[in-house]
Amino acid sequence: MYVLLIGAPGSGKGTQAKLLKEILKVEHISTGDLLRRAVAEKTPLGEKATAYMAKGELVLDSVIIGVLEEALQHERYAKGFLLDGYPRNLNQAKTLDALLEKLGLTLDKVLYFNIPLPLLEERLTGRRVSSTTGKEYHVKFHPPKLDGVCDLDGAPLIQRPDDQPDKVKFRLEVFQKETVPVVEHYKKKGLVAVIESAKTIPEVQGQIMQALQL
Numbered sequence: 001m002y003v004l005l006i007g008a009p010g011s012g013k014g015t016q017a018k019l020l021k022e023i024l025k026v027e028h029i030s031t032g033d034l035l036r037r038a039v040a041e042k043t044p045l046g047e048k049a050t051a052y053m054a055k056g057e058l059v060l061d062s063v064i065i066g067v068l069e070e071a072l073q074h075e076r077y078a079k080g081f082l083l084d085g086y087p088r089n090l091n092q093a094k095t096l097d098a099l100l101e102k103l104g105l106t107l108d109k110v111l112y113f114n115i116p117l118p119l120l121e122e123r124l125t126g127r128r129v130s131s132t133t134g135k136e137y138h139v140k141f142h143p144p145k146l147d148g149v150c151d152l153d154g155a156p157l158i159q160r161p162d163d164q165p166d167k168v169k170f171r172l173e174v175f176q177k178e179t180v181p182v183v184e185h186y187k188k189k190g191l192v193a194v195i196e197s198a199k200t201i202p203e204v205q206g207q208i209m210q211a212l213q214l
């Protein structure tokens, strides 16, 4: 199954993709995770992305499109994928459509995570990530068993630099301007299922299962 997860920063795309991946047994591709890894490893891609990510801006299309094209050629995606955080603007959407057509793949669904913007600030500023495993928590909504450390290996939890309040505000503006038109693009193709993501994690998952007829 080929599914896109589109929504504002903090709307729950990553949380749900990780749950859905276990059910569908397909790969989860997060362009954000991919870029953060490249930044941490100081690869040429990471060097190109660092400044944009730190400010909460989109990384240049000329950089990210190539990365995705290369990833999608891989045969581990032959059974499907959950594409999380891509496309983020109309240009990326159109190049993705063309690439899928070239590869003979068809999108099954675009899940749009709809949520009132004021709720997102609390979600993002409260997010914590394990410094080793990358497992995500929330200080209020999804806390670790022991304060400040990962359940899996006890590593310290950190805050993403772009989850600081001033960066969060800017990322939400970028979403409105650049990514909302992508939702409209896929609505015209009849592919969008709106997921009301202000609800609890299990309730959001239930809506997704229904939308995908699982």
Ligand code: AP5
Binding pocket: 007, 008, 009, 010, 011, 012, 013, 014, 015, 016, 031, 032, 033, 035, 052, 053, 054, 056, 057, 058, 059, 060, 064, 084, 085, 086, 087, 088, 092, 123, 124, 126, 127, 128, 136, 137, 138, 139, 141, 142, 162, 171, 197, 198, 199, 200, 201, 204
């Ligand atoms: P990326 O990593 O994709 O960040 P994002 O889209 O801003 O999304 P987030 O990861 O912040 O949020 P999410 O929707 O996954 O929410 P989550 O599930 O974690 O991108 C980062 C940067 O990389 C971009 O700013 C850009 O610079 C660059 N980039 C990436 N892709 C790009 C592209 N295609 N083009 C150009 N640049 C690109 O949930 C958030 C928190 O809420 C968590 O703490 C979670 O535990 C909690 N939570 C989740 N669901 C619920 C719920 N139902 N109830 C309560 N709490 C919940």
